[in-house]
Structure formats: structure tokens, C-alpha cells
Amino acid sequence: MQLIAHYRNAGFEATVDAVMEFFDRRQDLHRPGVAFGSGGNDAEPAKISTDISLVAIRRSNDESSALADLIVRAVSAALEQYLKERPLFLQVCPEQELFVMPIFNLQRYAPGEGFRQWHCDWTISEEATEPAHRVLAWILYCDSVPEAGTEFHWQQHHEVAERGKLVIFPASPSHIHRGRINTEFSKTIATGWINAGSRDDFLRRLASS
Numbered sequence: 582m583q584l585i586a587h588y589r590n591a592g593f594e595a596t597v598d599a600v601m602e603f604f605d606r607r608q609d610l611h612r613p614g615v616a617f618g619s620g621g622n623d624a625e626p627a628k629i630s631t632d633i634s635l636v637a638i639r640r641s642n643d644e645s646s647a648l649a650d651l652i653v654r655a656v657s658a659a660l661e662q663y664l665k666e667r668p669l670f671l672q673v674c675p676e677q678e679l680f681v682m683p684i685f686n687l688q689r690y691a692p693g694e695g696f697r698q699w700h701c702d703w704t705i706s707e708e709a710t711e712p713a714h715r716v717l718a719w720i721l722y723c724d725s726v727p728e729a730g731t732e733f734h735w736q737q738h739h740e741v742a743e744r745g746k747l748v749i750f751p752a753s754p755s756h757i758h759r760g761r762i763n764t765e766f767s768k769t770i771a772t773g774w775i776n777a778g779s780r781d782d783f784l785r786r787l788a789s790s
Contacts, residue, residue: 585733585740585750586666588659594745596655597723600771603648604633604687604723610645614688616696627698630688635771637683638784649683652771656681656719659747660775663717674716680780681719684710685773690729692767695760699734702752702774709787710774715752717775722746722768729763742768749775 614630637649660681664671671677690696702718720731722742730742733750734757740748750756752774760768776783 584667585736585738585748585756586663587740587746587748588662589746592658593655593721593747596651597721597745599648599651600687600721600723601769603644604689604769607633607645616698616700625697627700628696629694630690630696632689633687635685635687638787649685652685652721653681653683655721656747656773656775659719659749660717663749675777676779678779679716679775679777680783682710682715682774682776683780685771687769687771689767689769690760693762693764695729695762695768697759697762699757699759701754701757703754709790711776711783711786712774714776714778715774716777717749718752719773719775720748721771722748723771724769726763726766726768729761729766729768731758732761733758742770
């Protein structure tokens with residue numbers, strides 16, 4: 582069974598509408614995108630994008646937290662389905678538990694921009710999102726853009742960027758991937774990770790760090 586899976590429903594479509602409205606309006610939160618790890622150079626950076634970082638941890642009424650919670654709930658629902666279809670996957674994970682990392686990004690790629698470098702989402706760098714614990718990654722496409730999806734190297738697969746489609750795939754080097762660049766249209770996504778262990782344990786480590 583393939584480990585790249587995609588999911589669609591009306592809830593995901595409503596979520597991406599909220600993402601697009603928020604991203605367009607909250608330009609005060611826009612930051613240049615960052616690609617962690619090696620690769621790229623000044624002449625051709627590994628990644629060029631405009632990002633907004635979201636955190637679904639704060640228990641407040643601000644709109645960024647509300648949107649972050651909405652996205653995490655959507656990804657969690659897809660993760661539940663992913664694991665239901667692949668019961669052995671969870672059995673071999675540490676602690677036999679996975680959770681959606683509540684720190685993630687919205688990313689917009691203007692025409693000609695993208696994550697050009699082949700990469701995976703697992704690293705051993707020391708960051709708040711605990712990348713060494715990453716098991717899966719996810720992408721929620723917020724608009725439909727021709728020839729602007731995600732290319733998976735070993736699988737020789739192109740996941741098309743289609744509005745409201747949520748894709749889950751392994752974070753490991755088995756699923757090296759990169760963005761396909763469209764020189765005419767922009768592309769907006771939400772993207773993040775699914776880690777091994779429990780969310781509560783992660784939040785305790787984060788609070789004590």
C-alpha cells in the first residue's frame with residue numbers, strides 16, 4: 582500500500598478558504614521562508630517563499646490561534662484515517678502514538694518561487710518542533726495550480742496542487758521531495774509534521790525548555 586495518501590472533504594475546502602483570506606489580510610505576519618539544513622546558495626536558494634508561522638498551543642481568542650486549531654483538527658482527522666488504513670504503521674512507531682505538531686507554517690510561492698531542492702522532513706537539528714521525532718509530513722493545498730504540486734523522487738510521483746487536498750507522507754529520506762515551480766501562478770499551502778509520542782508530553786518538554 583502506498584504511504585503517500587491524499588484526502589478531501591468539504592471541511593478541508595472551508596479550511597483552505599479561511600487560510601487564503603487570513604494570508605491575504607495579515608501581511609503584518611509575513612516573513613521570508615526558511616529552509617532548514619544544507620543546500621542552496623545565494624545564486625539559487627533552496628527555497629523562496631513568504632511564510633506565516635502558526636502555533637496551535639495558546640489558549641487565546643486571537644484569530645491566528647483559532648485558524649491554527651482549525652488546521653490541526655483537519656490534519657488530525659486525516660491522520661486518523663491514514664492510520665486506520667495502515668494499522669501496522671502505528672504498531673511499529675515509538676510509544677505506538679502519533680500527534681500533529683502544533684507548530685507549522687503557511688507558505689505562499691509567487692510565480693517562479695518554490696522549494697527547488699530535493700529534501701526530506703526528517704533532520705536531527707535541535708528545534709522546538711523536535712525534527713528527530715518526525716514520522717510523517719503533511720501538505721494542505723490551498724489553491725489549484727497547474728504544474729505546481731510536489732514531486733517525489735524515489736516514487737517518480739507528482740502530487741498535483743488541488744484546492745482542499747490534504748496529503749500525508751513519510752518524513753524520512755524514503756520520500757525525498759521538492760516543489761514543482763510554476764512561473765505564471767502563485768501557490769499557497771499549509772504544511773507541517775506528525776511526530777512520534779504524545780502531544781501532552783511534547784507540550785511539557787516545550788514548557789520546560
